[in-house]
Amino acid sequence: MRCLSEGDRAPDFLLRDQNGEEFRLSDLKGLYVVLYFYPKSSYIVSLGCTLETIGFRNVYEELKRLNAEVVGVSSDSISSVKVFCDKCKVPFRILSDPLGKVVELYCARGIVGTVKRITYLIDPDGVIVKIWRRVNPLTHSYSVLNFVKSISGFKA
Secondary structure, rough: OOOOOOOOOOOOOOEEEOOOOEHHHHHOOEEEEEEEOOOOOOOOHHHHHHHHHHHHHHHHHHHHHHEEEEEEEEEEOHHHHHHHHHHHHOOOEEEEEEOHHHHHHHOOHHHOEEEEOOEEEEOOOOOEEEEOOOOOOOOHHHHHHHHHHHHHHOOO
């Protein structure tokens, strides 16, 4: 299977979020979508995932002002994702993909069945405009925010 590239149309999918509600990527047409994949929904065990998620939480309102929505994807169960979201006070959706179908579709499968950190920025027309394949969990959200500012016409 060929991995997705910048300029490709983002494949649509259906998953359930931390509250068990259905989510379709196509429901966000007209918005920029920050779609990030991470290895583990564990506030205690996975410091990197916690830092990355809290980073997105901290810039979420600013991203929303730029017409962007944040969506995380984990291969953990809905209940694990829910606990993680509650602990991190996540204001956006994190999706549960226990079968790994969307993880595979977006080339986010790591070694030994894990999920690797990868982020896609999808434009309002559903086209992938940027892919971050190497992610520093501590600073990644700010890199994404600055990139969205640069392409959305944001004036400082």
